[in-house]
Amino acid sequence: MKLVVIGAGSLAFTPELLAEMATSEVFRGIEIGLVDIDEERLKIMEKIASRIINETRAEISVEASTDRGELLRKADFVVITIAVGGVKGIETDVKIAEKYGIYHTVADTVGPAGFSRALRHIPPIIEICRDIEKICPGAIVFNESNPLTTICRAVRKVTKVGIVGLCTGVRGPRHIISRVIGCKPEDVKFISAGVNHLTWILEAYVNGKNVYPEFKRRIREMRDEALRQGKPFNAHVSVELMETFGLYPVQGDHHVAEFFPYFLRPETNYGAKYGLKLFPGNTIYSEEWRNRVWNLVSGWAEGRYPIKDLIERRAGVTEHSFVYELMEIIMSGRVQFFEGVNIPNMGCISGLPDEAVVEIPAIVGPFGFRGVNVGRLPKGIETILQQRVYQQELTVEAALSGDREIALQALALDPMVPTLSVAKKLLDEYIEAHKEFLPQFQQ
Numbered sequence: 001m002k003l004v005v006i007g008a009g010s011l012a013f014t015p016e017l018l019a020e021m022a023t024s025e026v027f028r029g030i031e032i033g034l035v036d037i038d039e040e041r042l043k044i045m046e047k048i049a050s051r052i053i054n055e056t057r058a059e060i061s062v063e064a065s066t067d068r069g070e071l072l073r074k075a076d077f078v079v080i081t082i083a084v085g086g087v088k089g090i091e092t093d094v095k096i097a098e099k100y101g102i103y104h105t106v107a108d109t110v111g112p113a114g115f116s117r118a119l120r121h122i123p124p125i126i127e128i129c130r131d132i133e134k135i136c137p138g139a140i141v142f143n144e145s146n147p148l149t150t151i152c153r154a155v156r157k158v159t160k161v162g163i164v165g166l167c168t169g170v171r172g173p174r175h176i177i178s179r180v181i182g183c184k185p186e187d188v189k190f191i192s193a194g195v196n197h198l199t200w201i202l203e204a205y206v207n208g209k210n211v212y213p214e215f216k217r218r219i220r221e222m223r224d225e226a227l228r229q230g231k232p233f234n235a236h237v238s239v240e241l242m243e244t245f246g247l248y249p250v251q252g253d254h255h256v257a258e259f260f261p262y263f264l265r266p267e268t269n270y271g272a273k274y275g276l277k278l279f280p281g282n283t284i285y286s287e288e289w290r291n292r293v294w295n296l297v298s299g300w301a302e303g304r305y306p307i308k309d310l311i312e313r314r315a316g317v318t319e320h321s322f323v324y325e326l327m328e329i330i331m332s333g334r335v336q337f338f339e340g341v342n343i344p345n346m347g348c349i350s351g352l353p354d355e356a357v358v359e360i361p362a363i364v365g366p367f368g369f370r371g372v373n374v375g376r377l378p379k380g381i382e383t384i385l386q387q388r389v390y391q392q393e394l395t396v397e398a399a400l401s402g403d404r405e406i407a408l409q410a411l412a413l414d415p416m417v418p419t420l421s422v423a424k425k426l427l428d429e430y431i432e433a434h435k436e437f438l439p440q441f442q443q
Contacts, residue, residue, distance in 0.1 A: 001030045001331060004075045004139075006068055006128055007082035008034035009041025011293045012284050013144060013321055015300065017079075018049050019311050020324040022058035026331055027324070033071030034064040042066065047301035048310075055307050068131060075136040079323055080128060080163075081144040084120040084437050087285055093117060094279045096429045100422045102261075103270045104279045105254040108146040109197045110388070111416040113279075114258070115395055116430040118150040119407070120437045122399035125151055129161040140330065140368065142166050142323050147392075148196040148342050153357045154396045156344060164369055165196060165342025167359065168320050169251035173201050174339075176235075176250065180219050181211050193349055193360045193374045195388055196342055197255040200247040200381055202374055216242060236274040237263050245380045254281060259388070261416040326364055335365035343369055349385070350376040356389040387413075402440030404431075 003021075008014050014034070021027040034049070036042040042064050049062040065071050072078070083089070093113035094104050107113035125145065132139055141163045143151055148165040155163040173192055178185040183206050191203040204212040219239055226233035237253040241260065249256050257263040257276055264271045270278060280286035284293075299305035322338075329336050338361065345358045348371040352358060361372040376382065391413040398407035404427065412423040431441045 001027075001076045002033065002074055003030060003077045003079065003327070004033040004035060004068070004071050005079045005081065006035045007080060007145070008045050008064070009036035009038045010081045010083070010144075011290065011297055013079075013081045014045050015048055015297055015310055016314055017321060017324060018045075018052050018062075019314065022052045022056045022060060023311060024324065024328065026328045028059045030060050032060060032062045033075070034062060035066070035068045035071055036064075037066055039066060044298060044301040048297065048307070051300065051303070051307040052311060055311060068128065069135060072131060072135040072139075075132075075139045077323075077327055078132055078136070078139045078141045079144060080125060080141065082121070082124065082128075083145065084117075084124055085434060087290065089120060089434065089437070090117060090285055091280075092433050093430070096426065096433060097416075099429075100426065101266075101418070102416050102422075103264050105257055105264070105271065105276055105281060106197075106283055107258075107279045107285070109149075109255065109258065110147070111258050111261070111414060112411065112426050112430070114147050115411055115414060116434065118147050118392075118395050119399045119430070119441075120434055121145055121147070121151055122154045122396065123440060126154060126158060126400070129155050129159045129163065132161055133159055140164070142326070143342075144321060144323070149357050149359075150392050150395050150399070152342050153355075153392065154400060156355070156357065157396060158400060162368065165357065165359075166322055166326075167196055167251065167340065167342065168322075169197075169255075170199075170322070170340030170359070172250050172252065173204070173248075176248075177201075177204050177206070177211065177215055180215050180222065181206055183207075190339070191361055191372070191374060192250060192340065193358065193377065194249075194381075195357070195385055195392075196359045197251050198249060198259045198385075198388070199251065199340065199359050200245075200249050200377065202247065202377075216248065219248070232275060234275060237276070240274075245384075246378050247381060254283070258416070259384070264416075329364050330366055330368075333366055335363060337372075338362050338364045341369055341371075343371055346371060348373050351382045352385060352389055356393075358385075399440070402438075402443065404441065407441070 046064040093116045097112040104113050143165045152165040173190045174185045174188045177188045189205045192199040192201045223239045237257045242248045341362045342359050345356045346354050363370045394410035417423045
């Protein structure tokens with residue numbers, strides 16, 4: 001079997017993936033191809049791979065190249081985890097928005113920054129998938145790059161690649177529910193559905209007992225108690241939305257708030273009232289996080305830190321991927337329930353278009369991924385998701401065509417954008433700031 005990672009210089013992804021594969025019997029004999037345009041990062045990941053293999057005596061082989069075409073030959077699995085423009089690109093997106101009084105918390109999914117990021121990422125990922133169509137058309141492709149929804153929709157729209165979007169937070173409800181109820185995470189079973197970074201818990205069980213009503217009551221009490229005592233509470237936004245729409249949203253306040261910009265207005269001190277931190281906050285885009293992880297990763301590569309810390313404890317790795325787990329299921333021939341993947345809706349959420357990419361539970365096996373039908377969501381939530389799906393469809397069209405009129409419509413329909421005048425200025429500035437990555441808009 002062969003896996004190719006495109007964007008293998010990712011600090012948040014590649015080291016853990018290599019450690020997991022080297023310590024799993026399922027992946028004995030697998031070939032791993034590492035691809036990145038950053039030669040320095042690529043060499044570091046190659047050194048880490050070498051140290052892992054030497055330490056574990058794993059029967060895997062690793063090859064690195066800046067030429068993806070060379071490594072894609074005979075690939076069975078491909079992971080895409082690129083970041084066009086890097087951290088500097090997302091920082092530029094945020095600074096331009098802030099000129100017009102628009103503030104982000106994570107900035108990689110929705111809002112003007114998420115829109116701009118989609119314009120940059122979609123064309124090169126389409127090029128990658130065109131290569132996959134030609135070189136390894138049977139490969140299963142996982143996308144870890146944000147914005148997940150728009151990228152996966154664009155690939156499905158214009159290629160035959162059956163891309164699957166993976167979010168690191170799809171098991172978040174298990175941990176939230178266990179903390180609130182007071183049980184072990186492994187005892188929790190749940191169903192959630194929505195779009196990436198805005199899914200809603202539909203059902204929750206602990207050892208077969210329905211605990212969703214109890215969860216709602218307890219988390220509301222926890223919020224009220226924190227307010228009375230003036231203590232920090234990291235789910236103010238989610239609880240308020242639960243009280244309004246009837247279901248608890250995930251993946252965390254910082255992602256969810258960007259879908260509902262009234263949490264980030266001057267009246268809330270730009271989210272401070274709800275305990276929100278503005279970009280980069282505690283995200284993987286913060287300088288503190290990147291410096292710490294870069295020090296660790298380069299230390300593992302150069303031998304300054306013991307590679308056992310990565311192999312045995314995943315020390316310092318904060319972004320967990322489910323790629324290796326899903327590959328294990330498929331390669332072993334098992335059929336298994338998985339909590340959340342980003343795939344075409346195909347009727348799984350009633351009221352949303354079949355072609356819309358949604359985050360839903362799925363049955364995984366040698367046949368691939370089959371979404372679980374969750375039925376109709378509450379009307380208010382259905383309306384929120386419909387609005388986002390159609391606005392993101394315009395974003396996809398704009399990124400593929402370079403049509404400024406469609407791009408302006410997509411940006412103007414984002415709830416964070418206050419006026420048409422601001423939308424026009426944002427679009428002009430984003431196209432100018434990122435012109436090296438947006439050739440489709442330069443004609």
